[in-house]
Amino acid sequence: MKLVEIIAFGQVAAVTGYRLPITHEVNDTDSLQLWLHTQYPALKNIRYALAVNQKMISQNEPLAQGATVALLPPFSGG
Amino acid sequence: MKLVEIIAFGQVAAVTGYRLPITHEVNDTDSLQLWLHTQYPALKNIRYALAVNQKMISQNEPLAQGATVALLPPFSGG
C-alpha cells in the first residue's frame, strides 16, 4: 500500500466539502476512486478526471509512494 | 467613340510619368489598352489590371461616355 495525497479543484472541491487535500494508503487509481466514492458519494454524480503527478490518466494506473492524485472537473478557462 | 477618363496608381502611375489622369475617346477597354501601350510603351512590361467605374474587369468591356478607367498594379496593402 502506498501513501498518496489527494487534492481536488473546482466543482469537485465543492462536492467534497473542501475537505481535501487528504492522504490515503492505496495501490492504484481504481481502488482510490472506489474509496473516494464511499467517502464522498456525491462524487459519483459529477464528471471528473484524474491526474497523477500532474499528468492526466485515462485508465487504471499503479500509484507510487508519495504520488499526488488530483480530481479535476471539466476545464472551463478562458 | 466615348470620352473616358484614365487614372493610374502605384507603379503604373510611376511608369506613365505621373501624367495621368487624362481623357481619351475610345469604344472599349481593349482599344484603350492598345492606345495606352503606344503612348506609354513601358506599360507593356508591367503587370496591371483595369477597373471600369471602380469594378475590376477580366475581359474586353464596352465603355460608356464619362466612364473612369483605372490602371491598377498588383495590390500590396496591409
Add this chain to the structure above:
Amino acid sequence: MEKNIPIGDEIKKRQPKNIFVQGPVSATFVGDSIAKHASKTGIGGHSIFLGQVRADVIDGKTVAAIDYTTYEAMALEKMLEIREAIFAKYPLTCMHVYHSLGNVAAGQLCLFVFTSAAHRRQAIDACTELVERIKAELPVWGKEIFEDDSFVWKNSSPPDHPKE
C-alpha cells in the same frame, strides 16, 4: 489618432465608411479600441490582426518605411462589400478596420483588423477571412523605401485574380 475614427461599431448602413488613417496606427489606439468594448457584455471573444512594417533586406538594402497609397473611392466601396459579406456570414457584434496611408516606418503598425463575437470561433474565423480579403481585394499599394531613399514597389497578389 483621435481625429481619425473611421469604420465604426456594429452599425451597418449601406454607405462606405472611411478605413484610412494618415501614418501608422498606434498601439495606444488599439488599446483604447479594446477598452471601448467593455460595455458590450454579450461579447465573449475578440480577434485582432495587426500588420507591422518589416525591415526586410532586399539586394543588401534595408527597408526603412513603406509609403501607402490607395484608390480611395474604389477601396471604400470594396471594403463596404467585404464588410457586408462578413457580417452576413458570421454573427459578429463588432467589426473595425483601419489601414494606414502615407509613411509608416519599420516596426510601426499599418493595418488593424478587429472582430468581436459571443463565441471565439466566430470572431477568429471572421477576422482571418477579413484579413485575407483586405490583402487580396483592396486597391492599396505599398512602396518600400530604403534607408538611402531609393525604393521598390511592394508586390503581392495580382489584382486581376482577386480571391472571392
Add this chain to the structure above:
Amino acid sequence: MEKNIPIGDEIKKRQPKNIFVQGPVSATFVGDSIAKHASKTGIGGHSIFLGQVRADVIDGKTVAAIDYTTYEAMALEKMLEIREAIFAKYPLTCMHVYHSLGNVAAGQLCLFVFTSAAHRRQAIDACTELVERIKAELPVWGKEIFEDDSFVWKNSSPPDHPKE
C-alpha cells in the same frame, strides 16, 4: 498590471513561466504589450485573441462575474508543453499568454493570447491553435457568479479528452 509580467518574449528556456494574473487583463496592458514589439522589425503580423466575460443569462439570472481557479503547477507545466509545441510548429518571433485568476467582471478580459511572426498566416494559425489548446488542456475552472451572489460552475470540454 506591471508587477505581473508572466510568460515572456521569445526566450525558450525549458522552465515553466507564470501566465496567471490576479483579476482582469487590462486593455492598457494589451496596448503596452503591442507597443513593446515596435523594436522587433522582423515581425510582419501580430495575431491577438482576447477572452471577455459574457453577462450570460442562465435560468433568468445574469452572470455578473467569473471567479477563476487553477491547479497552478499542472497548468504551468502543460502551458510549457503547449508553448514548446507551438514554437516547434510555427516560425514565431514571439508568444505571450496571460490568463486571469480570481474575480473578473462581465465585460472585462480574462484571457490574452498574442503571437507575432514574419508573415500573417504563421501568426494567425499559431494564435488559433494556442487558444484551442489553452481552452481544452489547461486545468482552469470558472465559477459564474450571478448578481445575487449565487453561482454555477462553467462547463466546457471534458478534461479526460484533451485535444492534441
